[in-house]
Amino acid sequence: xxxxxxxxxxxxxxxxxxxxxxCNYTVSPFSNLRWYKQxxxxxxxxxxxxxxxxNTKSNGRYTATLDAxxxxxSLHITASQLSDSASYICVVTKVTSGGSYIPTFGRGTSxxxxx
Amino acid sequence: NAGxxxxxxxxxxxxxxxxxxxxxxxxxxxxxxWYRQDPGMGLRLIHYSVxxxxxxxxxxxxxxxxxxxxxxxxxxGLESAAPSQTSVYFCASTPQTLREQYxxxxxxxxxx
Numbered sequence: 001x002x003x004x005x006x007x008x009x010x011x012x013x014x015x016x017x018x019x020x021x022x023c024n025y026t027v028s029p030f031s032n033l034r035w036y037k038q039x040x041x042x043x044x045x046x047x048x049x050x051x052x053x054x055n056t057k058s059n060g061r062y063t064a065t066l067d068a069x070x071x072x073x074s075l076h077i078t079a080s081q082l083s084d085s086a087s088y089i090c091v092v093t094k095v096t097s098g099g100s101y102i103p104t105f106g107r108g109t110s111x112x113x114x115x
Numbered sequence: 116n117a118g119x120x121x122x123x124x125x126x127x128x129x130x131x132x133x134x135x136x137x138x139x140x141x142x143x144x145x146x147x148x149w150y151r152q153d154p155g156m157g158l159r160l161i162h163y164s165v166x167x168x169x170x171x172x173x174x175x176x177x178x179x180x181x182x183x184x185x186x187x188x189x190x191x192g193l194e195s196a197a198p199s200q201t202s203v204y205f206c207a208s209t210p211q212t213l214r215e216q217y218x219x220x221x222x223x224x225x226x227x
Binding site: 004031032034041042043044045046049051089093100101102103104105106107108 | 205
């Protein structure tokens with residue numbers, strides 16, 4: 001079964017600190033991996049997208065890594081801000097034999113940044 | 116440029132009633148998606164479309180139908196609503212499969 005597992009489920013950190021979120025997946029055949037940020041009551045917003053050949057991608061204070069061999073990804077947030085409080089979702093997309101791209105979403109990591 | 120919009124934002128239905136959720140995008144994107152998000156679970160793909168006039172089933176299509184008569188609109192229909200369809204529904208669009216998906220603000224649906 002294609003799965004995406006994220007850890008930790010929730011995380012509380014102090015403003016200014018760094019943190020790393022994890023994503024393990026079994027989705028196959030792999031097409032791409034994305035990280036999204038979802039604020040409460042809003043739709044997800046894309047942070048990064050990586051294909052098989054990419055092992056790191058940055059977007060400001062967000063840096064995602066991908067190890068396609070071990071099927072693991074991480075999202076590192078540097079110098080956290082209060083506005084980083086949100087759910088961070090890992091999404092792995094597979095490509096079917098018919099050429100369709102089907103995403104599988106993780107349950108997300110809920111991050112709370114305290115002042 | 117409004118991006119992706121969803122109508123309505125909230126709706127309460129009684130079991131057995133029908134309704135249609137509208138998703139509209141003004142970015143000329145080919146691909147459009149409908150997801151549902153339930154507490155403690157990741158978003159799950161209901162149906163998707165790879166272009167005007169096309170639709171395909173996702174992970175949880177039962178109880179839903181869709182139509183993409185115009186490129187900019189993707190409609191999600193519930194013919195006979197059930198309490199299990201209480202959820203937040205998100206629509207998304209993307210120009211290509213390897214590009215980011217743009218999500219709408221969501222529709223909160225309650226079926227009593």
